[in-house]
Amino acid sequence: MVKELLKGNVAFAEAALRYGLEAYFGYPITPQSEALEHLSGRMLEEGRVFLQAESELGAINMVYGAACSGVRVMTSTSGPGFSLMEEGLSYIAGSEIPVVVVNMMRGGPGLGNIQPSQGDYFLMTKTAGHGDFRPIVLAPASVQEIIDMMGLAFDLAEKYRTLVLIAGDGAIGQMMESAELPPMQPVRKERPAWAVTGAQDRDMNLITSLYLNPDRLEEVNWRLQAKLAVIRENEVRCKEYETADADLLLVAYGTVGRICLSVMREARAQGLKVGLLRPQTLWPFPEKRLLELAGQVRGMLVVEMSAGQMLEDVERAVRGKTPVQFYGRLGGIVPLVDEVAAALRKLDEETSQEK
Amino acid sequence: MNTQTNIPEDMELVYGFPEALTEVSTHYCPGCTHGVVHRLVAEVIDELGIRGTTIGVAPVGCAVLAYNYFNVDFVEAAHGRAPAMATGLKRVNPDKVVFTYQGDGDLAAIGTAEIIHAATRGELITTVFINNAIYGMTGGQMAPTTLPGMITTSTPTGRDPILAGYPVKMTELLAQIAGSAYITRQMAADVPSILKAKRAIKRAFLTQMHGLGFACVEVLSTCPTNWNMDPWKAMEWVKETLAPAYPLGDYKMTDEVKALEVR
Numbered sequence: 001m002v003k004e005l006l007k008g009n010v011a012f013a014e015a016a017l018r019y020g021l022e023a024y025f026g027y028p029i030t031p032q033s034e035a036l037e038h039l040s041g042r043m044l045e046e047g048r049v050f051l052q053a054e055s056e057l058g059a060i061n062m063v064y065g066a067a068c069s070g071v072r073v074m075t076s077t078s079g080p081g082f083s084l085m086e087e088g089l090s091y092i093a094g095s096e097i098p099v100v101v102v103n104m105m106r107g108g109p110g111l112g113n114i115q116p117s118q119g120d121y122f123l124m125t126k127t128a129g130h131g132d133f134r135p136i137v138l139a140p141a142s143v144q145e146i147i148d149m150m151g152l153a154f155d156l157a158e159k160y161r162t163l164v165l166i167a168g169d170g171a172i173g174q175m176m177e178s179a180e181l182p183p184m185q186p187v188r189k190e191r192p193a194w195a196v197t198g199a200q201d202r203d204m205n206l207i208t209s210l211y212l213n214p215d216r217l218e219e220v221n222w223r224l225q226a227k228l229a230v231i232r233e234n235e236v237r238c239k240e241y242e243t244a245d246a247d248l249l250l251v252a253y254g255t256v257g258r259i260c261l262s263v264m265r266e267a268r269a270q271g272l273k274v275g276l277l278r279p280q281t282l283w284p285f286p287e288k289r290l291l292e293l294a295g296q297v298r299g300m301l302v303v304e305m306s307a308g309q310m311l312e313d314v315e316r317a318v319r320g321k322t323p324v325q326f327y328g329r330l331g332g333i334v335p336l337v338d339e340v341a342a343a344l345r346k347l348d349e350e351t352s353q354e355k
Numbered sequence: 356m357n358t359q360t361n362i363p364e365d366m367e368l369v370y371g372f373p374e375a376l377t378e379v380s381t382h383y384c385p386g387c388t389h390g391v392v393h394r395l396v397a398e399v400i401d402e403l404g405i406r407g408t409t410i411g412v413a414p415v416g417c418a419v420l421a422y423n424y425f426n427v428d429f430v431e432a433a434h435g436r437a438p439a440m441a442t443g444l445k446r447v448n449p450d451k452v453v454f455t456y457q458g459d460g461d462l463a464a465i466g467t468a469e470i471i472h473a474a475t476r477g478e479l480i481t482t483v484f485i486n487n488a489i490y491g492m493t494g495g496q497m498a499p500t501t502l503p504g505m506i507t508t509s510t511p512t513g514r515d516p517i518l519a520g521y522p523v524k525m526t527e528l529l530a531q532i533a534g535s536a537y538i539t540r541q542m543a544a545d546v547p548s549i550l551k552a553k554r555a556i557k558r559a560f561l562t563q564m565h566g567l568g569f570a571c572v573e574v575l576s577t578c579p580t581n582w583n584m585d586p587w588k589a590m591e592w593v594k595e596t597l598a599p600a601y602p603l604g605d606y607k608m609t610d611e612v613k614a615l616e617v618r
Contacts, residue, residue: 051442061443062442199428
């Protein structure tokens with residue numbers, strides 16, 4: 001395969017198709033509409049299903065319906081659309097069917113704006129719908145990584161029969177980079193045994209999230225939690241840069257993770273032993289590794305395009321074993337290397353005095 | 356129809372328990388017509404020989420447990436979203452028969468957008484729409500189809516259109532939509548009307564199977580419990596009060612649908 005210059009939204013859409021996406025249902029919203037536009041032509045070319053829904057509510061419930069038939073299906077959206085989809089996400093989680101949703105986060109709350117943001121971290125990792133559940137949340141930091149994560153997302157969704165979210169931001173969706181697409185895969189022919197496909201020569205299949213008997217619902221919930229515990233144990237992913245000898249640790253994901261890589265390199269050039277941990281799964285969160293690093297470093301700086309959402313998970317993970325400071329930009333502003341470097345110097349100075 | 360029954364050779368099976376129904380008691384109140392309409396749908400599925408290729412979508416409301424009574428593959432939708440779920444199911448299973456079974460709160464209030472747009476797309480699904488002018492499961496509150504003056508637990512002095520709006524006529528609305536092929540209103544209030552409703556449901560399934568467009572059968576139904584009536588009086592009320600407010604008949608029937616042979 002060869003590298004091509006690809007826009008993030010087009011790249012993840014084409015990658016999903018090549019990973020055997022059988023159906024896409026979506027509703028246009030900036031900054032991810034190029035994905036829907038791309039698939040509107042490509043899915044039909046490949047003889048697959050594309051449909052522009054009447055709303056995000058419609059889209060997620062079409063996804064839910066198709067997923068009940070055991071096909072690879074997805075949608076993509078951005079903040080306000082994701083809020084609308086939460087109803088469906090909860091039903092999907094309760095029904096334990098595999099679904100992949102991409103959220104290219106934009107500035108909020110409300111209509112906010114269409115610039116890159118990470119303000120939906122809580123929404124995606126903790127409150128993706130009513131009831132007790134957690135989706136797997138993947139966080140790509142480049143066009144290549146979101147391409148690769150589409151395949152991983154479908155595999156994880158189907159392996160665990162669970163919801164997988166991809167937490168992108170407007171920058172990942174809008175920027176163009178050279179990247180390599182996967183080879184073309186056909187759609188799967190066979191449907192899983194649990195799927196709703198017509199009860200020909202077998203007992204009827206039922207997919208529901210309704211359990212009126214509280215004992216039964218508690219049982220279902222404990223089974224769900226047991227599955228999540230397995231995911232928590234086995235599916236944590238993060239990328240570390242120069243952590244082996246680090247005195248200070250930057251923690252950031254997605255676009256901000258890349259910015260922090262530049263910050264780290266500049267600081268290293270100036271003799272500061274800085275490392276970077278970039279979570280690739282926001283849930284499950286790399287808490288064990290952070291706790292280990294908390295015993296090694298003088299302090300951590302969490303950087304986000306939010307008022308400090310992942311920050312709470314970092315603080316929870318390190319259990320007060322090391323000082324945790326925060327630098328964030330809001331409203332669709334992407335932090336600059338110099339701003340983060342200044343925050344890092346402040347952490348360095350304050351933690352040097354402490355020691 | 357259940358072909359397992361042992362019938363003497365010189366006799367013909369003319370009536371039996373539909374194969375598309377499960378042999379359990381329903382949770383429906385005495386005098387409620389959900390059970391009747393379930394049976395009509397099941398008989399149609401049997402007669403068309405589609406039990407193994409049919410997928411049902413259950414609503415939220417009294418029929419939320421419909422999947423316990425139908426012996427076909429089923430999914431349970433969120434409130435009002437059955438037509439969207441059915442769309443997803445049908446698009447990836449174009450060779451299957453997909454139907455939604457929805458009440459008036461589900462279809463005419465919270466799910467208005469989903470049903471209108473399913474019809475607009477001419478989605479090849481069949482909708483059975485139960486209109487009893489009240490929210491049954493949540494305890495008798497005003498429905499979008501509640502008649503002016505009707506007392507409910509959320510219109511204690513009667514529905515005042517100035518405060519609470521007017522009843523919505525979904526069949527009339529859906530009939531205006533280009534993607535609709537067959538839109539009809541029936542009732543389940545006596546034997547002739549029930550038999551007529553069954554033929555309409557059969558035509559609506561055939562409309563889908565022949566790829567002719569979206570089909571919806573509204574069935575005016577009873578809710579003796581929340582109407583505070585005995586079953587007989589409820590049946591009479593459907594005929595005397597509900598049917599005049601929601602006139603029966605075929606509101607949209609394309610020539611192709613008309614040409615379908617419905618026995």
